[in-house]
Amino acid sequence: MLHQQEQRHIYYDPDLKIEAYNLIGIVQKFPNHFHECYVIGFVEGGCRHLWCKNEEYDLKAGDLILFNPRDNHYCAPLNGEHLDYRALNIDVDIMGQAAYEITGERYLPHFSSTVLWQSDITPALSKVYDAILNQAPAMEKEEAFFFLLEQLLTEYSVPACEASRAEPDRQIQKLCSYMEAHFAENITLDSLLDMCGYGKSYLLRSFTRQTGVSPYRYLQTIRLDRSKKLLEQGVPPIEAAAMTGFSDQSHFTNYFKEFIGLTPKQYQRIFTTTADTNETTNKDTISDRKGDLS
Template sequence: MTPPDHRSNRSHPATSFEPIERVANRLVGASFSPHRHDTYTVAVTMAGVQAFNYRGAMRHAVPGQALILHPEELHDGHCQDEAGFSYRAAYVPPSHVQEVLGGAPLPFVTNGVSTNRALVAAACSIVIDCAGGEDPGAYEDALYDLAHAMNQEAGTVAAVKPVNRTAVLQAREFLDTVVIAGARLEQLEQATGFDRWQLSRDFRALLGTSPYRYLQYRRVDLAKNLLREGATLADAAYGAGFADQSHFGRTFRKTVGLTPRAWLRSDLFRTIVL
């Protein structure tokens, strides 16, 4: 859904993916005529109520839900009331989803709106967390979560494949050597000789987190040590491999539950695990 006054940007999430479009918009007293996209429309309503006709019924999307429109499905959009609504959206090509699912049928979220926690979280990651483009690996991670959450919502049962423990351990060892420089799934594939998306699945199955988030945890650990040694917030962010101090602050808070500055003032700062 892209009105005339939208603000959009294009980011390059990965060398193997073409850029995707994102929009942030507020709509008051206007409406979208029926239209369709050749991509998945992944959106979250930031405020108000977003109303739209989709697959023969009126739908409503409010904050806390994920709006997932299938490629080529006709839809419109309008305000539920005079207050209007604001939303953020990303247009994810089906080819990106196919990269993750490895040729499985594209998942179809029938109602177009979901309260599934995993899907809402994945949509927010794609639409909000990855919007800055400062950490390209974040898109790969969010795309994996989105594709599998859509599969779950659609009721698609994926075939169970054996886990490659050797490749996972090789990937973890490789990540431990590139905490500052970082690594993408393509590099992990080269390091292990194993398909990147299958490796991402197996990594989660064996270690309880994704390769991308494992790397973020190690970066936060490194930043903590730098801060304990007296580094400034900016130097700790740079020294641990974060794109900038803002990215460092967001990741630190997601991992620790406190901002770096608040952590420095807390007792946790003085707690060192031996």
């Protein structure tokens, strides 16, 4: 049996200002992490075991996945099957504006379900992805995007301020805020201990229980998000690594590839190369399209 080549197609749409991506034949495990954006995705093929916010799910083709910003999650293959997956990444500002235009109210939505089993909404998500891929007229893309969000916001979300979720206590929030403000610095566990007065073991257990990730994983996820923004603006990868606190270029590249599935340079090309430029590596097919972030 021939090994199926992994393919990763990622696009930035300058009209909708969102990312769309398609993973094909993926065997990679994705470690525990979170996103600063909303993610709407669905499984096209294969099976995955998903962990999200202390809940577990067995996913198969046709299941829709909804991640809120900061929903920690990780996944692994089931029965050795390869994953085919499509998704949209939607920044918080874009989602807030869309919610206002759909409902007439200014709020951030919170998806109340992580998985919608065998959802009839998946064709609507696929339609948005195809419109972006085919560079459809702006009106066509916007119409597909808002039809998708209208159904999701109406049926599967509540205002974030009304969501019944436990927030980290004041001490843990203080540590999170510190890491978000000082992510480029050499933050150590001892420096965090000095801020809260906890013992080392208690801090690790309490932080992980309340946020879903360890302090180090939290810091690295923040660094990763900031580095993506720098890469999108054209900052060279070696400079982006130094500006976001990664110890060296190799560490940055390995970490970026582990979580994003691309190298920093491949990710940057999505925003800087001409339309329809394709780069094939030993395992990945990267489809790049120029995006205007101004």
